[in-house]
Amino acid sequence: MSSRWRGTLVYVGSLAVIGTAAFARYELSQTDDDAAQHAAGHHAGHSMSPSGEPSGKADGKKAASSPKPSSGEGSGGGSGAGGGSGTTTAPDEQDQPVPEPEPEPEEVTVTGAVIDTREGHVQVAVTFLGDEIIDVSPLQAGHGDDPRSQQINGDALPVLEERALAAQSARFDSVTGATYTSEGYKASLQSTIDLRG
Amino acid sequence: MGIPMSLHLPEHRGPAASDPGAARAAADAGFAVLRAAEARFSRWIPASELSRLRSLGARTGAGTRIEGATPSPQMCEVLEIGRWAHEASGGAFDLTGPDGLLDTDGVVKGWAAQRAAEAVLSAGVTDLCLNAGGDVVVHGEPEPGRPWTVAIRHPADPRRVVATVSLTDGALATSGTGERGAHIWDGRTGRPAAHALGSVTVVASGLTTADVLATAAFALGPQGADWAVAHGASWALALAPDGSVLTQAGAPGE
Numbered sequence: 218m219s220s221r222w223r224g225t226l227v228y229v230g231s232l233a234v235i236g237t238a239a240f241a242r243y244e245l246s247q248t249d250d251d252a253a254q255h256a257a258g259h260h261a262g263h264s265m266s267p268s269g270e271p272s273g274k275a276d277g278k279k280a281a282s283s284p285k286p287s288s289g290e291g292s293g294g295g296s297g298a299g300g301g302s303g304t305t306t307a308p309d310e311q312d313q314p315v316p317e318p319e320p321e322p323e324e325v326t327v328t329g330a331v332i333d334t335r336e337g338h339v340q341v342a343v344t345f346l347g348d349e350i351i352d353v354s355p356l357q358a359g360h361g362d363d364p365r366s367q368q369i370n371g372d373a374l375p376v377l378e379e380r381a382l383a384a385q386s387a388r389f390d391s392v393t394g395a396t397y398t399s400e401g402y403k404a405s406l407q408s409t410i411d412l413r414g
Numbered sequence: 415m416g417i418p419m420s421l422h423l424p425e426h427r428g429p430a431a432s433d434p435g436a437a438r439a440a441a442d443a444g445f446a447v448l449r450a451a452e453a454r455f456s457r458w459i460p461a462s463e464l465s466r467l468r469s470l471g472a473r474t475g476a477g478t479r480i481e482g483a484t485p486s487p488q489m490c491e492v493l494e495i496g497r498w499a500h501e502a503s504g505g506a507f508d509l510t511g512p513d514g515l516l517d518t519d520g521v522v523k524g525w526a527a528q529r530a531a532e533a534v535l536s537a538g539v540t541d542l543c544l545n546a547g548g549d550v551v552v553h554g555e556p557e558p559g560r561p562w563t564v565a566i567r568h569p570a571d572p573r574r575v576v577a578t579v580s581l582t583d584g585a586l587a588t589s590g591t592g593e594r595g596a597h598i599w600d601g602r603t604g605r606p607a608a609h610a611l612g613s614v615t616v617v618a619s620g621l622t623t624a625d626v627l628a629t630a631a632f633a634l635g636p637q638g639a640d641w642a643v644a645h646g647a648s649w650a651l652a653l654a655p656d657g658s659v660l661t662q663a664g665a666p667g668e
Contacts, residue, residue, distance in 0.1 A: 389578050390422070390556050393615055394548045394567030394588040 419448060419527070420545045421534065424556045428540035440537035444530040444544070451526035454488060455518050457511075463489055464518055472516040495521045499626045502645050505602045507630035524549055524587055524625020531621070549587040549628075551621045568657045569612025576657050584648070585621035589614050589632035612655035614638055616647045617664075623647070639663045 421441050429436040454463045463486055470483050485493065496518070499507040511517030527546035531553065534542055541554030543562055552562035561580040568574035569590045579586060590613030614631040618624035627647050631638030639650035639661040649664040 389563040389565040389575070391543050391545045391550050391552075391562070392548065392565045392567055392575070393550050393586045394569070394590065394613060 422543040424541050426557050429538050440534045440539045443537050444534040447530040447533045455522045468515045492518050492521045499630050503630040506633040520629050524621040528621040551585045553583050566615050569653050570655050585624040586617050587624035587628040589628040612653045615651045616642050617649040618647045636660045
């Protein structure tokens, strides 16, 4: 294992995306006082379940409870990357190499669809290493103008949440009461998985 | 279920401090419990036990009868919890979905997350915070000498926090219309619960109880906080849609 463990272990997953959800690890040592800032944590990707039929399940779920499963890109306004569905970019410079000394599969970042939620637009970029998700970065979350609102809103995003927690641990560790944003998050995340193929 | 889950294992002691591999194995055990629960209780997996029972026309309510099927022990446990909550709430809590068929979601989310947390603890982990779509189980401490602090979200504005609760061992669950649309049904009317109530947060010793009590308390309305404390919650908070406190009952401590 990595010898750089410090601070806290956080595992993030979603039952809606079983088979593709990521485990992510973060180091408190890189605690940023602005959670809206991209916190460059170290992530060790790990697929929760290689079997199963993730997209089928997620589709079923979306059909039932998410009004717009994949039509999000049309609604993308917001900042910069709006409508960036399908964009494939080079790996983010800020991302540190994954600490697994295995033969390296290709690392690819896929930008998901912009999903419109009651809290604003939600869009994520997912970095895959082979078939594993090694990073999920929110590109848009809620009302982007106010950095503080973005920070708090981040609690709604399963991955961003933990970054916010690392930064705000003096204030609270977790939040009760789920949100609409998580639906948008899932829809955008799922779109990256669909695009990745 | 379709809800984000996160598991936080602080590293100040126990396997998370000394053996990251063991901590990861413990987390895997917890997520395995959740996956197994989804495989059994998902309406969206045709081969799930719930789907099978529904295809047999399984309904629930005051008495569950499922002709032609022998429910698994896990299914029976979930149905029993649902039956208890149904009776205790005068019918406000019910495991009947909008289509009139059995829908176990009202129990399974909290029940499965509690079992997952127990699986992680039984693998030797001493401190954890498991958040299952806004319902939270905590154990131990995030760092030496400090209890877990869980914020209660504003019912109408997810960017705001109304209150925080500190505890070392226990669970919090919140029900409200803001979460995923009008998903709380009042079993007495067969309609979405509709009243001047934004959310109800319940603290209990375990998440199975907290989740069921929060759901039923929300369906019951503003008096639901007192009802929850009378039925096993240690604390309950009913918030108006604007985030103001309607009622509060019990004490958040152990």
